[in-house]
Amino acid sequence: MQTVAKLIDTSLCIGCKACEVACQQWNDQEYTLGTFQNTYQTMPDLAPNFWNLIKFRETEIGGAQSWLMTKYQCMHCADAGCIKACPSPGAIVQLGNGIVDFNRDNCIGCGYCITGCPFDVPRLSPKTKKVYKCSLCSDRVAVGLEPACIKTCPTNCLTFGSRTDLQFLAAKRAEELRADGFAGAGVYDGPGVGGTNVLYVLKHAGRPEEYGLPKDPTIPWTVSLWKGPLKWLGNTVFIGGILTALFHFVKFGPKEEHHRG
Amino acid sequence: MDKRVERFSAPERLTHWLVALCYLYAALSGLALWSRAMWWLAPVTGGGENLRAWHPVAGAVFAVVLAVQFRRWAAQMKIDADDRRWLAASPRYAMHDETGVPESGRFNAGQKMLFWLQSSSAVVLFATGIVLWFPESMPRAARLASILLHPLAAVASMGGIIVHIYMTTIVVQGALHAMTRGYVSQAWARSHHAKWYRQLSDR
Numbered sequence: 001m002q003t004v005a006k007l008i009d010t011s012l013c014i015g016c017k018a019c020e021v022a023c024q025q026w027n028d029q030e031y032t033l034g035t036f037q038n039t040y041q042t043m044p045d046l047a048p049n050f051w052n053l054i055k056f057r058e059t060e061i062g063g064a065q066s067w068l069m070t071k072y073q074c075m076h077c078a079d080a081g082c083i084k085a086c087p088s089p090g091a092i093v094q095l096g097n098g099i100v101d102f103n104r105d106n107c108i109g110c111g112y113c114i115t116g117c118p119f120d121v122p123r124l125s126p127k128t129k130k131v132y133k134c135s136l137c138s139d140r141v142a143v144g145l146e147p148a149c150i151k152t153c154p155t156n157c158l159t160f161g162s163r164t165d166l167q168f169l170a171a172k173r174a175e176e177l178r179a180d181g182f183a184g185a186g187v188y189d190g191p192g193v194g195g196t197n198v199l200y201v202l203k204h205a206g207r208p209e210e211y212g213l214p215k216d217p218t219i220p221w222t223v224s225l226w227k228g229p230l231k232w233l234g235n236t237v238f239i240g241g242i243l244t245a246l247f248h249f250v251k252f253g254p255k256e257e258h259h260r261g
Numbered sequence: 262m263d264k265r266v267e268r269f270s271a272p273e274r275l276t277h278w279l280v281a282l283c284y285l286y287a288a289l290s291g292l293a294l295w296s297r298a299m300w301w302l303a304p305v306t307g308g309g310e311n312l313r314a315w316h317p318v319a320g321a322v323f324a325v326v327l328a329v330q331f332r333r334w335a336a337q338m339k340i341d342a343d344d345r346r347w348l349a350a351s352p353r354y355a356m357h358d359e360t361g362v363p364e365s366g367r368f369n370a371g372q373k374m375l376f377w378l379q380s381s382s383a384v385v386l387f388a389t390g391i392v393l394w395f396p397e398s399m400p401r402a403a404r405l406a407s408i409l410l411h412p413l414a415a416v417a418s419m420g421g422i423i424v425h426i427y428m429t430t431i432v433v434q435g436a437l438h439a440m441t442r443g444y445v446s447q448a449w450a451r452s453h454h455a456k457w458y459r460q461l462s463d464r
Binding site: 220 | 293294295296297300303309310312313355356357393396397401404405406408409412413415416417419420423424427431432433434453
């Protein structure tokens with residue numbers, strides 16, 4: 001099966017937030033009133049019922065005023081930190097097409113995935129005690145439709161397709177931007193997590209933090225250490241402890257009462 | 262000769278078994294979360310959603326009762342010079358060759374080590390457990406540290422508990438009875454805790 005992907009060309013985003021609305025509508029999310037922050041930011045953050053956020057950043061890059069509109073949602077990592085941290089088998093699954101999706105019947109609400117995610121995307125609902133995030137509209141993709149956000153995007157900022165095709169497209173678009181004078185333009189696709197299935201074209205690819213994206217996203221080392229060496233250490237202690245007791249029992253057995261002094 | 266000696270008072274036994282009960286649940290449900298290979302323990306301990314809710318409650322009760330037990334026993338658990346010699350001679354103790362193994366007071370040095378291991382790991386388990394209990398209201402750095410330190414402390418603690426259970430149920434016959442019924446025979450007291458036995462007889 002082909003790995004699917006979403007391309008976000010931030011240079012074409014006008015911040016209309018139609019993708020936010022389409023996401024809410026298709027996934028049948030309850031609407032929460034936003035807060036006015038004196039900027040073009042409408043919603044403050046991702047939420048259990050809000051999986052697609054346009055981050056508005058006002059910043060200065062190279063002495064020039066920049067308005068950076070960035071779509072923010074689950075990155076659908078190939079090496080997904082949420083899955084690595086999740087203790088409940090089958091709660092978060094990676095589909096054959098690369099989509100990282102929740103099977104909420106198996107979610108126990110521990111929130112480990114939130115800690116394991118390098119992009120700080122999953123959100124725990126205090127009401128249902130389950131975790132929610134973008135599913136890349138796995139239900140739509142399964143029947144040959146594009147995700148709702150992409151369907152609604154009016155500027156071609158968003159493209160859906162096979163990851164290979166979109167990588168090519170992203171590289172080409174970055175090249176165009178460089179030719180247009182944005183020398184720092186490039187592609188952001190999270191090599192530290194085995195590649196993300198959400199690709200960004202950034203005008204300032206060397207400074208993803210300006211867009212609200214982590215610089216070099218990787219699975220947190222404490223999660224990797226826990227799921228790697230610590231698990232071996234622990235299993236050695238548990239199994240070794242029981243085997244040592246068994247060995248001791250066979251060789252030495254119980255203590256006899258003896259009399260001293 | 263077979264006169265009884267009180268080893269553990271009723272309050273001591275009560276707190277011990279309350280701690281043990283909470284520990285057992287927290288350990289089994291914790292093992293389910295430890296590894297997917299141990300997930301078969303999840304249905305045994307109430308199912309995924311329930312164990313996520315109950316594991317921290319068991320841990321909190323454990324911490325409170327353990328604190329009571331700590332207050333009661335801490336003064337008796339000080340490691341002295343004899344204990345250090347006991348620890349140095351502990352391989353011989355383990356092989357039932359007790360020549361040169363110093364006599365023990367009410368608790369031998371091994372029990373004291375277990376006490377300090379469990380108390381210190383409980384502090385870590387409690388502090389990190391609070392963070393993991395309410396992840397949505399904790400800073401990311403605290404969650405990242407806790408997700409590693411909680412299982413690390415659990416491994417240390419359970420390693421000690423494996424030894425504890427083996428020693429008290431199999432190696433030292435009568436130890437379990439001391440904790441269930443509260444008394445031991447004079448011979449047992451003299452054999453395993455000679456210093457303690459003399460203190461009792463001197464009174």
